[in-house]
Amino acid sequence: MYYVIKVLSCLICLSPTPVRNLVAFIIGRLGWLVVNKRRKQTSIDNVLKSGLTSDPEQAAAIVKASVYRFGPMLVEVLLFPQLTPAKIQAQVAFTGREHLEAALSYGKGVVLATAHSGNWELLGAALAYEGFPLVAVVRKQNDLGADKFINEYRTQAGMHVTYKTSVKEMVRLLGEGKIVGLLMDQAAGADGIMLDFFNRPASIPQGPAALARLKGAPIVPAFITALPDGAHQAIIHPPVWVEKTADREHDIRQTTAKLNRIIEDHIRLHPTEWFWLHNRWKL
Numbered sequence: 284m285y286y287v288i289k290v291l292s293c294l295i296c297l298s299p300t301p302v303r304n305l306v307a308f309i310i311g312r313l314g315w316l317v318v319n320k321r322r323k324q325t326s327i328d329n330v331l332k333s334g335l336t337s338d339p340e341q342a343a344a345i346v347k348a349s350v351y352r353f354g355p356m357l358v359e360v361l362l363f364p365q366l367t368p369a370k371i372q373a374q375v376a377f378t379g380r381e382h383l384e385a386a387l388s389y390g391k392g393v394v395l396a397t398a399h400s401g402n403w404e405l406l407g408a409a410l411a412y413e414g415f416p417l418v419a420v421v422r423k424q425n426d427l428g429a430d431k432f433i434n435e436y437r438t439q440a441g442m443h444v445t446y447k448t449s450v451k452e453m454v455r456l457l458g459e460g461k462i463v464g465l466l467m468d469q470a471a472g473a474d475g476i477m478l479d480f481f482n483r484p485a486s487i488p489q490g491p492a493a494l495a496r497l498k499g500a501p502i503v504p505a506f507i508t509a510l511p512d513g514a515h516q517a518i519i520h521p522p523v524w525v526e527k528t529a530d531r532e533h534d535i536r537q538t539t540a541k542l543n544r545i546i547e548d549h550i551r552l553h554p555t556e557w558f559w560l561h562n563r564w565k566l
Contacts, residue, residue: 284428292361292432303358311354315347318560326559333481335554348555352509356402363436368412375409375507379519383415383462386501386522392457393522394495394502398468398546399558402515404437406507407464409517411441416461418443420453447490457498465491468546468557470565476539481547485564492538496525502538504545508553520545 295303323346330342386393395410395417397403410417419442424430434444443461445452457463467488475486495502501522507515523545525538550557 288432295361307354307358311351315350346559349559371412375515377517382519382521391500392460393462394491395464396491396504401507401556408440418456418461418463492535506549
């Protein structure tokens with residue numbers, strides 16, 4: 284699989300823009316076709332239950348658009364070998380970068396909390412190319428070839444990659460002043476905190492709050508969204524601090540609730556860019 288994806292990446296890099304756009308269009312539409320009917324209906328029901336719309340057709344359009352976007356997202360990742368600081372500046376505009384710079388100035392490292400919204404891989408690459416010491420905390424892919432490929436491209440973009448099971452490494456890197464990026468919008472199972480997410484109880488990852496509290500580091504929520512002209516906007520929020528009292532569980536829960544609301548607010552603004560196919564409320 285590794286060499287198949289590498290060849291595809293080379294072909295995309297050599298192709299003119301119209302061909303890349305066509306490939307992105309085809310991949311997105313094929314992606315929708317291969318999703319089974321049950322998963323499609325579950326996703327549509329989730330949009331309806333979330334209160335974003337009461338119209339089933341509009342809910343279906345949101346889910347369909349959220350799948351279609353994986354075509355352009357994949358092509359953008361395949362183009363990572365062509366990225367340069369100049370191209371990143373042309374492709375990604377930053378809003379609120381001063382918040383991340385201020386958070387780093389405390390010298391305690393930063394926990395960056397984000398979500399599967401927009402092209403989160405491009406967000407990581409953009410931050411790294413802008414000189415931010417980003418650590419991408421990732422899940423190991425089932426296919427070892429695909430895992431090798433994506434981690435190779437993340438590293439080439441300037442990110443340090445560590446798996447989400449490597450907690451000790453995260454703590455160490457945070458202590459060294461790095462930015463530890465964590466996705467916190469997927470179901471956390473029994474390890475999560477039950478909070479309302481779009482009006483329904485869901486298991487929310489407590490890792491960002493727990494890690495930040497342990498090291499006294501600020502948490503900076505950050506997202507990326509696509510613009511009509513094909514460029515992107517990185518949106519960086521002011522730091523969130525974890526109150527450290529004698530009640531650790533309360534501190535982590537309060538901060539996780541704040542981050543959860545920030546993520547929900549972002550998705551409300553950009554519903555077609557979130558990963559609705561994930562069964563967020565499966566518990």
